[in-house]
Amino acid sequence: MADYSVNGITAAKGFLAAGIHCGIKREKRDLALVVSEFPAVCAGVFTRNKVAAACVDVDKFQMTASPYVRAIVVNSGNANACTGAQGLADAWEMVDAVAGAMNIDRNEVFVSSTGVIGRTLPMEKLRAGIAAIVPIVSSEGHEAAADAILTTDTFSKEYAVQVMVQGAEVWIGGMSKGSGMIAPNMATMLAFITTDAAISSSLLQTAVKRATDLSFNRITVDGDTSTNDMAIVMANGAAHNSELTSIDDPGYREFFDGLVEVFVKLSKLIVLDGEGATKFIEVCVKNAATEAAAEIAARSIANSNLVKTAIHGEDANWGRILAAAGYSGIDFDPARTEIFFGDVPILRQNYGIDFSEEAALGVLKKKEITITVDLHQGDQSAVFWTCDLSKEYITINANYRT
Amino acid sequence: MADYSVNGITAAKGFLAAGIHCGIKREKRDLALVVSEFPAVCAGVFTRNKVAAACVDVDKFQMTASPYVRAIVVNSGNANACTGAQGLADAWEMVDAVAGAMNIDRNEVFVSSTGVIGRTLPMEKLRAGIAAIVPIVSSEGHEAAADAILTTDTFSKEYAVQVMVQGAEVWIGGMSKGSGMIAPNMATMLAFITTDAAISSSLLQTAVKRATDLSFNRITVDGDTSTNDMAIVMANGAAHNSELTSIDDPGYREFFDGLVEVFVKLSKLIVLDGEGATKFIEVCVKNAATEAAAEIAARSIANSNLVKTAIHGEDANWGRILAAAGYSGIDFDPARTEIFFGDVPILRQNYGIDFSEEAALGVLKKKEITITVDLHQGDQSAVFWTCDLSKEYITINANYRT
Numbered sequence: 127m128a129d130y131s132v133n134g135i136t137a138a139k140g141f142l143a144a145g146i147h148c149g150i151k152r153e154k155r156d157l158a159l160v161v162s163e164f165p166a167v168c169a170g171v172f173t174r175n176k177v178a179a180a181c182v183d184v185d186k187f188q189m190t191a192s193p194y195v196r197a198i199v200v201n202s203g204n205a206n207a208c209t210g211a212q213g214l215a216d217a218w219e220m221v222d223a224v225a226g227a228m229n230i231d232r233n234e235v236f237v238s239s240t241g242v243i244g245r246t247l248p249m250e251k252l253r254a255g256i257a258a259i260v261p262i263v264s265s266e267g268h269e270a271a272a273d274a275i276l277t278t279d280t281f282s283k284e285y286a287v288q289v290m291v292q293g294a295e296v297w298i299g300g301m302s303k304g305s306g307m308i309a310p311n312m313a314t315m316l317a318f319i320t321t322d323a324a325i326s327s328s329l330l331q332t333a334v335k336r337a338t339d340l341s342f343n344r345i346t347v348d349g350d351t352s353t354n355d356m357a358i359v360m361a362n363g364a365a366h367n368s369e370l371t372s373i374d375d376p377g378y379r380e381f382f383d384g385l386v387e388v389f390v391k392l393s394k395l396i397v398l399d400g401e402g403a404t405k406f407i408e409v410c411v412k413n414a415a416t417e418a419a420a421e422i423a424a425r426s427i428a429n430s431n432l433v434k435t436a437i438h439g440e441d442a443n444w445g446r447i448l449a450a451a452g453y454s455g456i457d458f459d460p461a462r463t464e465i466f467f468g469d470v471p472i473l474r475q476n477y478g479i480d481f482s483e484e485a486a487l488g489v490l491k492k493k494e495i496t497i498t499v500d501l502h503q504g505d506q507s508a509v510f511w512t513c514d515l516s517k518e519y520i521t522i523n524a525n526y527r528t
Numbered sequence: 529m530a531d532y533s534v535n536g537i538t539a540a541k542g543f544l545a546a547g548i549h550c551g552i553k554r555e556k557r558d559l560a561l562v563v564s565e566f567p568a569v570c571a572g573v574f575t576r577n578k579v580a581a582a583c584v585d586v587d588k589f590q591m592t593a594s595p596y597v598r599a600i601v602v603n604s605g606n607a608n609a610c611t612g613a614q615g616l617a618d619a620w621e622m623v624d625a626v627a628g629a630m631n632i633d634r635n636e637v638f639v640s641s642t643g644v645i646g647r648t649l650p651m652e653k654l655r656a657g658i659a660a661i662v663p664i665v666s667s668e669g670h671e672a673a674a675d676a677i678l679t680t681d682t683f684s685k686e687y688a689v690q691v692m693v694q695g696a697e698v699w700i701g702g703m704s705k706g707s708g709m710i711a712p713n714m715a716t717m718l719a720f721i722t723t724d725a726a727i728s729s730s731l732l733q734t735a736v737k738r739a740t741d742l743s744f745n746r747i748t749v750d751g752d753t754s755t756n757d758m759a760i761v762m763a764n765g766a767a768h769n770s771e772l773t774s775i776d777d778p779g780y781r782e783f784f785d786g787l788v789e790v791f792v793k794l795s796k797l798i799v800l801d802g803e804g805a806t807k808f809i810e811v812c813v814k815n816a817a818t819e820a821a822a823e824i825a826a827r828s829i830a831n832s833n834l835v836k837t838a839i840h841g842e843d844a845n846w847g848r849i850l851a852a853a854g855y856s857g858i859d860f861d862p863a864r865t866e867i868f869f870g871d872v873p874i875l876r877q878n879y880g881i882d883f884s885e886e887a888a889l890g891v892l893k894k895k896e897i898t899i900t901v902d903l904h905q906g907d908q909s910a911v912f913w914t915c916d917l918s919k920e921y922i923t924i925n926a927n928y929r930t
Contacts, residue, residue: 177854177862208847210863210879243847244881353851431833435922445610445645449755452579460579461612477612479646517919520837 134268134284137299138322140164140364143267145274148255150203150241150248155274157255158200159224160318161263165194165234166362167327169334171342173355179207180217181237182356188221192233193327195360198318199224199237200275201252202303205314206239207353209246216247223253227260240277240303240314240354272301275316278522279303283395289384291377294367296323298384300359304396315342317357317392323381324363325370332373333382334359341389344421344510345397357389397511402518405437408496411451412507419456420508423499426454427510434515437495442486444472444479451499458501466498475502536670536686539701540724542566542766545669547676550657552605552643552650557676559657560602561626562720563665567596567636568764569729571736573744575757581609582619583639584758590623594635595729597762600720601626601639602677603654604705607716608641609755611648618649625655629662642679642705642716642756674703677718680924681705685797691786693779696769698725700786702761706798717744719759719794725783726765727772734775735784736761743791746823746912747799761787799913804920807839810898813853814909821858822910825901828856829912836917839897844888846874846881853901860903868900877904 135143140163150156170189172182188195199220206213217237225232239247272282286299300319325333334357342357363369370378398406409428414420427433430450436443444465452460465473468489472481489495537545542565552558572591574584590597601622608615619639627634641649674684688701702721727735736759744759765771772780800808811830816822829835832852838845846867854862867875870891874883891897 175851175854176858176860177850205847208850208862208875208879208881213879243845243851244875244879353847353854431921438922443645445607445755448579448610449577449645452577452755456578458578460610473610473646477610477615477646479610515922517922519833520840520917520919520922 133286134272134299135160135301135318135320136265136268137286138297138320138364140322140362141320142263142265143271144259144263145267145270145272146255146259148258149251150201155270156201156203157252157259158271158274159259159263160198160271160320161228162196162320162360162362164362164364165196166360167193167325167330168195168358168360169327169331170356170358171334171338173352175353177208177353179205179239179354180209180213181206181239182354183214184217184221185236185238185356185358188233188236192231194234195236196230196234197224197228197236198358198360199235199256200316201239201247202275202277203241204239204245204247205241205243205354206247208244212246216249219249220252220256223256224260227257236358238316238354238356240275240316243353268301275301275303277303277314278401279399281399283392283399285388285391285395287384287387289380291323291365291367291370291381294365296365296367296381296384297321298323298388300388300392302392302396304399314352314354315396316355317342319357319359319388321359321361322364323361323370324365324367325361325381329370329372330359330361333385337382337386337389340386341393345393345512394511397513400513401522402516403513404516405514406494407437407512407514409510409512410496410498410507412498412500413503414501414506415504417506417508420506422456423451423454424508424510426450427497427499428512431515434512437490438514438516440487440490442467442472442481442483442490447497447499448473458503462502464500464502468496535688536674536701537562537703537720537722538667538670539688540699540722540766542724542764543722544665544667545673546661546665547669547672547674548657548661550660551653552603557672558603558605559654559661560673560676561661561665562600562673562722563630564598564722564762564764566764566766567598568762569595569727569732570597570760570762571729571733572758572760573736573740575754577755579610579755581607581641581756582611582615583608583641584756585616586619586623587638587640587758587760590635590638594633596636597638598632598636599626599630599638600760600762601637601658602718603641603649604677604679605643606641606647606649607643607645607756608649609645611646614648618651621651622654622658625658626662629659638760640718640758642677642718645755670703677703677705679705679716680803681801683801685794685801687790687793687797689786689789691782693725693767693769693772693783696767698767698769698783698786699723700725700790702790702794704794704798706801716754716756717798718757719744721759721761721790723761723763724766725763725772726767726769727763727783731772731774732761732763735787739784739788739791742788743795746910747795747914796913799915802915803924804918805915806918807916808896809839809914809916811912811914812898812900812909814900814902815905816903816908817906819908819910822908825853825856825858826910826912828852829899829901830914833917836914839892840916840918842889842892844869844874844883844885844892849899849901850875860905864904866902866904870898
């Protein structure tokens with residue numbers, strides 16, 4: 127599997143993109159457009175928050191209204207959430223403006239917004255912006271597009287891989303944005319992925335759902351989703367492999383592995399850019415009774431403010447890690463549990479705690495830290511990704527709106 | 529109902545206390561003892577964390593081993609958690625040392641510890657400390673005892689009320705400690721309450737459980753309990769009211785209301801002393817379909833790092849409040865929801881958001897802030913208490929262990 131982080135959302139054949147400044151933000155780019163030159167099938171996962179933004183409602187409708195998608199328009203700087211009937215009308219107007227300018231069916235356009243909640247969109251700026259962006263999409267536009275979807279992110283997030291599907295070169299590429307919440311209880315997480323694979327709509331949805339469970343939902347953006355979270359994948363078949371329709375088809379495994387690699391990379395980039403983050407933390411719970419139990423424990427540890435602050439302070443406070451597993455709700459035996467920082471054992475079975483503070487500090491000083499919790503109970507595991515909790519997080523979030 | 533915050537744990541007749549420095553901490557008091565001059569019935573609630581400290585195991589055993597309790601010994605500076613068989617032996621040795629010095633049954637002594645996890649207790653210091661503290665308990669010892677149970681708390685927490693039960697003057701008083709976690713996922717919360725009411729053991733347990741649900745469990749210390757959390761109530765009957773045995777008994781309502789008042793006050797004091805807290809936040813979710821739904825939504829809002837940081841920054845970010853209710857899992861209609869800061873409407877139905885930033889800021893500038901979320905759905909409500917999330921929290925927790 128080749129590994130190219132270049133060309134992101136336009137790595138796959140037949141996809142074009144652009145990103146411009148239309149005036150929602152003061153200076154930065156705030157409008158992106160991704161276009162498929164051919165009708166593409168589409169799969170998506172959306173926030174489960176009861177307070178869903180207008181774009182989520184529109185896109186869920188679009189998923190059922192047309193089997194194909196041609197374009198995704200995204201604005202940053204304003205989430206168009208909690209904006210009621212006006213917000214819904216504005217989201218549809220964005221859709222119609224794109225469909226009109228591209229002369230395509232209105233049900234083939236998706237819309238996405240991210241930014242401040244509770245303010246209506248500046249539609250005059252968006253109308254002008256959409257008119258300006260439609261003519262300039264290109265295969266070089268991926269960088270500008272990836273930049274235009276950011277909010278408090280400090281860098282843009284792109285990745286692409288090439289895989290071989292039945293002898294055909296298939297590209298899978300995409301872009302994402304976080305806002306990199308430490309425990310992302312309201313970070314809007316957006317991800318847009320394109321592929322030139324030929325794949326049926328239903329198999330793509332199956333693949334996207336499972337890949338999401340192994341990636342975006344492992345950075346704790348699932349239970350605690352924002353009003354606007356979404357991941358959308360477009361597949362336009364331009365690679366001309368014979369269409370994948372079943373998980374047993376030759377080449378599906380290669381496609382799926384590539385999709386997971388892109389999803390995981392875009393997830394990790396979100397965590398790496400966590401608000402105020404100084405360290406990247408991988409939490410691996412292994413030898414659990416079930417994958418679900420491993421995931422629950424890993425999530426609990428990855429969500430713990432106390433674990434995150436201890437890692438921030440480079441403090442080998444394994445007690446907080448064990449306690450976070452303890453209150454996660456899963457059944458396990460603390461006395462059998464072992465904890466490692468990197469390869470360094472910190473807690474042995476039966477509360478063996480004669481670890482080397484020096485060796486532990488050697489791991490904790492690094493920028494990327496793996497915490498392994500071995501429950502010695504079964505053979506299932508789960509990995510979560512998170513970051514430390516710093517004072518910078520408070521600074522960023524104390525006055526976000528004003 | 530009279531309101532006296534003086535005399536805390538020794539306000540009720542027949543209770544004595546003391547607090548001393550025995551050497552677990554460098555300088556501060558670290559050992560407390562509470563004694564009833566008469567056999568007392570006892571009720572308690574304990575952490576549900578799978579990783580429970582030795583003292584929790586011992587006390588749960590004591591609850592079943594004897595109908596009476598005479599003493600509670602508490603050390604701070606060391607949680608005696610994750611210390612295995614040695615920890616359990618040490619906790620029992622503390623019990624036996626107190627029972628021996630007082631010449632009472634070993635099953636009439638409770639033990640409690642708070643502090644760092646994973647280190648065994650310095651038993652030589654504790655033996656000497658227990659020998660020293662038993663002879664000096666007095667009705668003036670409440671202040672020293674309340675001081676000796678603290679960890680990162682910045683002030684001691686005491687409260688007492690007097691209520692009339694069937695013409696008898698009944699006192700209910702107590703002390704607590706937090707460590708005042710913002711979202712207390714591993715704060716050890718301890719509360720010890722004494723009363724001279726005559727009440728049956730089973731009715732006391734009923735009262736304590738319900739009072740806990742309305743107080744300590746409303747500062748989110750229930751799902752996310754630490755390894756050591758406990759609240760223990762001793763009732764010694766010295767007020768000589770005729771024994772309360774049923775919730776229908778005359779005087780029970782007065783007793784219960786007094787108990788709730790003490791529990792709520794001790795809970796609020798924990799939040800007021802939240803680590804790094806600069807503001808006290810009351811979250812009231814009202815007109816929910818059920819009390820359980822109101823509680824779930826209030827807890828979700830009170831636990832949100834983004835809500836807490838916004839309040840810290842005095843930012844009227846109601847979107848984060850609505851979104852936290854949205855991902856709490858309860859079913860409600862966001863468009864019907866209203867949000868108030870104090871008396872100031874911030875969000876009206878159908879996303880009416882033309883609020884006065886000035887009026888909102890007037891509320892947010894205060895030290896105590898009430899957030900009311902009106903779901904306009906039913907007639908049930910729940911209140912939660914929390915505090916803001918500040919940089920000071922990070923400082924306190926980044927290097928707690930070292």
